[in-house]
Amino acid sequence: MLNEEDKIRINRRAHMFKALAHPMRIFFLEKLKERSWCVCELAAEAGIQKSAASKHLSQLKDAGLVDDIKTGTQVEYTLTAPCVLELASCAEGTVLNNRKKQLGL
Numbered sequence: 001m002l003n004e005e006d007k008i009r010i011n012r013r014a015h016m017f018k019a020l021a022h023p024m025r026i027f028f029l030e031k032l033k034e035r036s037w038c039v040c041e042l043a044a045e046a047g048i049q050k051s052a053a054s055k056h057l058s059q060l061k062d063a064g065l066v067d068d069i070k071t072g073t074q075v076e077y078t079l080t081a082p083c084v085l086e087l088a089s090c091a092e093g094t095v096l097n098n099r100k101k102q103l104g105l
Contacts, residue, residue, distance in 0.1 A: 019063035020084065024048065025056050032066060032079035039075050 002010070019025060028042055037045075043053035057077050060066040065084055069076045 016063045016065065016084075019059050019065060020088070022056065022059075024052075025060055026088070028053075028056060028060065028077075029065065029079060029085055032077055033082055033085055036069070036076045036078045039077070042077070 020029075024046060027046060028037075031037055031042060031045060039053050039057060040050055042057070043050040046053060054075075057066060057068070061068060061077075065079070065081045066077045067080045069078065
């Protein structure tokens with residue numbers, strides 16, 4: 001049976017993975033690996049409305065994956081957990097290799 005500490009840890013991880021479960025948020029994390037970006041720049045790079053970009057970034061921030069810095073009227077975001085991209089890359093490689101094996105490639 002799960003103890004309270006385990007439940008908290010598992011829920012925290014599930015919350016993080018839920019935040020990663022959208023292609024646009026993965027795109028934003030990859031851009032933020034390069035440097036800090038303001039919402040308007042990320043929205044323009046992605047070809048989406050600033051309000052949609054803000055919502056995605058808010059979910060990433062809520063999960064603890066990014067942080068924001070307010071400068072005047074602009075908000076810049078920074079990546080706080082670059083290791084999450086390494087995890088995604090590792091998992092992607094493993095999944096692709098397994099699929100190749102299943103297909104006999």
